[in-house]
Structures are given as C-alpha cells and as structure tokens.
Amino acid sequence: MKAQRSYRRVSLYVVQEFLLSFLVAFLFFFFIFFVNQMLLLARDILTRNVALWDVARLIWYSLPSIVALSFPFGALVGALMAVGRFSSDNEILALQAAGVPLFRVALPLIVTGILLSLSSFVMNDYFLPVGTINFSSLYREILYANPALELEPYSVNYYQDSVMITGAVDESEIGNLVIIEQDDRGARRVIVAERGRFGGDDGGVISLELRNVFSQRVDARNRQQYDWVSAAEMQYNILLRDIAVTLRSPGPREMSSVDVYREIVSKRQSLEQRRREHQQNIDQRRRSLQREYLELSERYSSDLVQPHQWYPQLQTRLDGIERDAGRPIIDRSLQIYEIEYHKKFSIPFACVAFALFAFPVGLMTRRSGRAVGFGIGLLVSVVYWAMLIGGQTLGMQRTEIAPVLAMWAPNIVVIGGGIVFLMLRMRR
Numbered sequence: 001m002k003a004q005r006s007y008r009r010v011s012l013y014v015v016q017e018f019l020l021s022f023l024v025a026f027l028f029f030f031f032i033f034f035v036n037q038m039l040l041l042a043r044d045i046l047t048r049n050v051a052l053w054d055v056a057r058l059i060w061y062s063l064p065s066i067v068a069l070s071f072p073f074g075a076l077v078g079a080l081m082a083v084g085r086f087s088s089d090n091e092i093l094a095l096q097a098a099g100v101p102l103f104r105v106a107l108p109l110i111v112t113g114i115l116l117s118l119s120s121f122v123m124n125d126y127f128l129p130v131g132t133i134n135f136s137s138l139y140r141e142i143l144y145a146n147p148a149l150e151l152e153p154y155s156v157n158y159y160q161d162s163v164m165i166t167g168a169v170d171e172s173e174i175g176n177l178v179i180i181e182q183d184d185r186g187a188r189r190v191i192v193a194e195r196g197r198f199g200g201d202d203g204g205v206i207s208l209e210l211r212n213v214f215s216q217r218v219d220a221r222n223r224q225q226y227d228w229v230s231a232a233e234m235q236y237n238i239l240l241r242d243i244a245v246t247l248r249s250p251g252p253r254e255m256s257s258v259d260v261y262r263e264i265v266s267k268r269q270s271l272e273q274r275r276r277e278h279q280q281n282i283d284q285r286r287r288s289l290q291r292e293y294l295e296l297s298e299r300y301s302s303d304l305v306q307p308h309q310w311y312p313q314l315q316t317r318l319d320g321i322e323r324d325a326g327r328p329i330i331d332r333s334l335q336i337y338e339i340e341y342h343k344k345f346s347i348p349f350a351c352v353a354f355a356l357f358a359f360p361v362g363l364m365t366r367r368s369g370r371a372v373g374f375g376i377g378l379l380v381s382v383v384y385w386a387m388l389i390g391g392q393t394l395g396m397q398r399t400e401i402a403p404v405l406a407m408w409a410p411n412i413v414v415i416g417g418g419i420v421f422l423m424l425r426m427r428r
Contacts, residue, residue: 001406007100018079018108019122025078026071028074029069029073029074029077030070040282041062054142057134059269060131066347067123067130071119071348072354075116079354080377082362083361084376087370105299113356117348117350120351124348126256129255140243153166163182173195173196176193177210189217191210191214194213208237211232213230213232215229257344257345282325291312294402332396335395338404339406341403342345342406343392357414360419363421364421364424380414384414387413388410391406
C-alpha cells in the first residue's frame with residue numbers, strides 16, 4: 001500500500017508539472033495560429049467595411065481549428081519542458097534512487113497524452129465542422145451585403161471559366177461591370193452592365209442582378225458570326241465554389257470522421273463499379289476482336305490474300321485494347337477523402353506519440369531543462385509539420401501511396417525516434 005501511495009503521489013506530481021508546461025506551450029501555439037488567422041482575416045475582411053460583431057463571430061468560428069492544432073504541439077513542447085526540468089534538477093535520479101522505476105514516471109505522461117489526444121480529436125471531429133459551416137454561412141451573408149470582399153474596385157478577377165472586371169464598388173453595388181466567359185465549345189460571351197448587385201442564393205448558386213446590360217456572343221468556329229442582346233435588367237448566376245473558396249461545399253476536412261467514412265464507402269463502391277464496367281468493356285472488345293480474327297482466318301485461308309495484308313490492322317486494335325486494359329481506373333477524390341480521414345486521427349493522436357518521444361529525449365537534458373525542452377519541441381514541431389504536409393502532398397499526387405502510410409508516417413517516425421533515444425538512455 002505504501003508503494004502504491006508513493007506511485008500515486010509521484011504520478012500526480014508528474015501530471016501537475018506536465019499540465020503546467022502544456023498550458024504554457026498550448027498558449028504559445030494558440031497565439032501563433034491565432035495571429036496567422038487574424039492576418040488572413042485582415043487581408044480579406046478587416047480592411048473592408050465589415051461590422052465588428054461579424055468579425056468577432058468569424059474569429060470565434062475559426063477557433064476550433066486553432067485549438068485542434070495547438071493540442072498536439074502543446075503536448076510535445078509541454079512534455080519536453082516537464083521531463084527536461086525533472087532531469088536538470090536531478091529529480092529523475094532521486095526518484096530512481098527511491099526505487100521508482102522510469103516506467104512509473106513515464107506512465108502519467110502517456111495517460112495524459114491519451115486524454116489530450118481524445119480532447120483534440122473531439123475538437124477536430126465535431127467542433128471544427130460546426131465552426132466551418134457557421135463560418136461559411138456568415139461569410140455568405142457578409143458577401144451579399146458587401147461584395148467588395150471578393151470583388152475589389154477597379155480590379156480583374158479570374159474564376160474558372162470567366163473573367164470579371166469591376167469599376168467602382170460602393171456598398172452592395174458594383175459599377176461598370178464587365179464579364180468575359182467562355183464555354184466548353186470555345187464560344188466567348190462578353191457582358192457589359194452599368195450597375196450590378198448581389199442577389200440571393202439557391203442551391204450553391206448566387207445571382208448577380210445587372211442593370212442596363214449589353215451582351216455579345218461570338219461563335220468559336222466562325223468569328224464573323226455573332227449575336228447580341230441588350231436589356232434593362234439581367235440575372236447572372238455564379239457558382240459559390242467559383243467566387244469564393246470559403247463558400248464551397250464542405251469538404252472532407254470540414255466533415256466529421258463518420259461522414260467522411262460514409263463518403264469513402266460510397267466512393268469505393270462507385271470506383272469498383274467503374275472498374276467492373278471497364279473490365280467488361282475490355283473483355284467484350286477482346287472477344288469481338290477474337291471473333292473477327294477467326295472469321296478473317298477462315299475467309300482468307302483458301303485465297304491468295306496473305307496474312308500481312310489484314311493482320312496488322314487487327315494487331316493495332318489489339319495493342320489499343322491492351323493499352324486501355326493497362327490504364328488504371330482511379331478516383332483522386334477517394335484518395336483525398338482517405339487522406340483527410342486518416343489525418344483526423346493522426347494529428348490528434350500525435351499527442352501520444354509526442355509523449356513517448358519527449359520522455360527519453362527529456363531525460364538527456366542536463367541544464368536549463370525547460371528552455372532546452374522548449375527549443376527542441378519547436379524544432380520537432382517544424383519537422384513534424386513538414387513531414388505531415390509532405391506526406392499529404394505526396395499522397396494526393398501519387399495514388400499508389402497508401403493514405404494510411406502518408407498520414408501516419410510522421411507519428412511512426414516520432415515514435416521510432418523516441419525508441420532510439422530510450423535505447424541510448426538505457427545504455428548509459
């Protein structure tokens with residue numbers, strides 16, 4: 001009983017030190033990410049005529065993403081600072097001399113890391129999607145009231161298949177608006193309006209109400225042929241995903257893990273169906289070519305026509321079939337969804353990986369434990385973030401890379417580094 005009480009007291013002492021250091025590190029990273037978010041808002045919103053209350057709400061809706069990222073990096077730096085302080089003050093040595101094994105010292109860190117991982121996961125999986133949806137909804141309302149958010153005065157704005165040239169932008173109206181768009185066939189249409197203002201939205205589309213409009217459309221094949229129309233009023237529809245990135249439909253990052261998994265299952269079924277249809281088409285073309293080959297062989301078997309006169313054409317068709325058969329049927333959107341799905345777990349549960357890494361690394365600190373731990377934590381955070389972004393980029397570009405490996409590789413590297421440092425520490 002006495003040993004258990006001493007372990008409990010030691011555990012509480014370690015957790016207390018860890019949480020104190022974690023709080024300091026968490027506030028540091030929260031401030032860094034918060035300032036970055038404020039700079040983004042300052043560029044897009046704060047410099048425009050937007051109500052202060054709306055700005056405060058946008059910042060509030062952005063907090064879940066900031067908190068979700070601050071948890072794992074705060075856990076890393078906090079653990080390094082705590083263990084580094086123990087080691088530099090010789091408290092680890094004193095605990096070992098009192099008969100407390102290193103495992104008992106590390107266990108509170110690991111358990112606390114698991115709890116922090118669960119908290120980060122809840123923030124990332126529930127509050128982040130809710131905040132993103134509310135952010136997009138509020139941004140849409142602000143955009144309708146103040147089009148200067150996306151359409152700066154006297155500027156040229158490029159969207160997917162159109163160019164929008166604006167004159168003066170006053171409150172909710174745009175003056176001297178010119179829209180140049182091109183369809184899939186290459187036909188170009190130019191719309192000139194004296195005034196324009198944003199209307200409502202319907203199913204992912206917002207309307208731009210134009211007045212005193214002149215429109216001209218030129219045929220792509222015959223530049224001499226064109227048609228034109230003039231009108232007192234005109235309604236021009238714009239896809240939300242084209243005019244503002246923040247107004248796009250929620251992607252996998254803004255969805256919960258359950259919803260993302262459902263989309264993955266649906267996309268896998270759709271991809272499997274496409275692959276079956278592709279294989280059926282290849283088999284059908286092969287059978288058709290085989291039948292034609294047998295028919296031609298029988299037809300020209302008794303004639304003077306030589307095989308080299310009809311065989312090359314069949315061989316060319318066969319080569320085309322084999323090329324199509326070897327062409328992989330992939331779905332890049334499925335790859336993106338799977339990457340984001342694993343990312344929802346890998347980032348929060350990096351708290352555990354960081355705790356396992358921080359303990360043996362912190363044991364090697366001899367002087368200025370907290371300061372050294374803070375510096376090492378910042379360095380590891382940068383390296384981890386670079387590996388995470390690199391894995392995500394490679395996973396999206398190269399479908400042969402498994403999403404689970406792309407997103408969990410940084411955690412595996414961190415845990416592997418912790419094992420190496422632990423082995424070095426045990427040899428001393």
